[in-house]
Amino acid sequence: MVTIACAASGPSLASTDCLTLHRANIPIIAVNSSWHAVPYCSAIYAADCCWWEEHYSAITSSAARWCGDQFTARRFGINCFPSTLPGSYNSGQRAIELAIHLGASRILLLGYDCSIRHGIHWHGNHKLLANPDKFSVARWHDEFSRLKAIAGSTEIINCSRYTRLTCFPRQSLEAVLSL
Structure with a gap:
């Protein structure tokens, strides 16, 4: 079984959880600015060209860097x-798709809060990019549900400490790693 974790930017993302995954030798895909919490991540995924414009030169991680379009890649x-999914998207959703593409049979999610009830991001507001609001949160739920429909036999477990995302089963990170 190939396990890959995805660390998104929700306020529940805890560096201790990321370190636990690292110590268990589980590769981590950091979503956008979450590479700061996971400098040892194996990949950074950010779909938005604007995010790369703002952050590319400051990234000190040696992780592979991924985006969602040819223009940004070049x-x-x-x-x-x-993405193989039509319609709207978010970088957390695309990071899960990338994990599937990379061969994951099990994906562990951290920081996938899908809510702004406890704050916007663990790292505070973006300075130059749009920040989540109630409309984007509602859209995310639909986007993750569409992803679940095409995930096939890939097991996706939401290990976020707090989440409003209900389309994936929830389990504590400790319980998942004891399996």
Whole structure:
């Protein structure tokens, strides 16, 4: 079984959880600015060209870098993984798709809060990019549900400490790692 974790930007993301995954030798895909919480991640996925414009030169991690379109990939010399799903998207959703593409049979989610009830991001507001609001949160729920429909036999477990995302089963990270 190949397990890959995805660490998103929800306020529940805890660096201790990320370190637990690292110590268990589970590769981690950091979503957007979450690479700061997971500098030892194996990949960074950000779909938005604007995010790469703002952050590319400051990334000190040696992780593979992925985006969702050819223009951004060429501009920054990074890997492109376009979604197979039509319609709207978010980087957390696309990071899960990337994990499936990379061969994961089990994906563990951290920081996938899908809510702004406890704050916007663990790292505070984006300075130059749009920040989540109640409309984007509602859209995310639909986007993750569409992803679940095409995930096939890939097991996706939401280990976020707090989440409003209900389309994936929930389990504590400790319980998942004791299996």
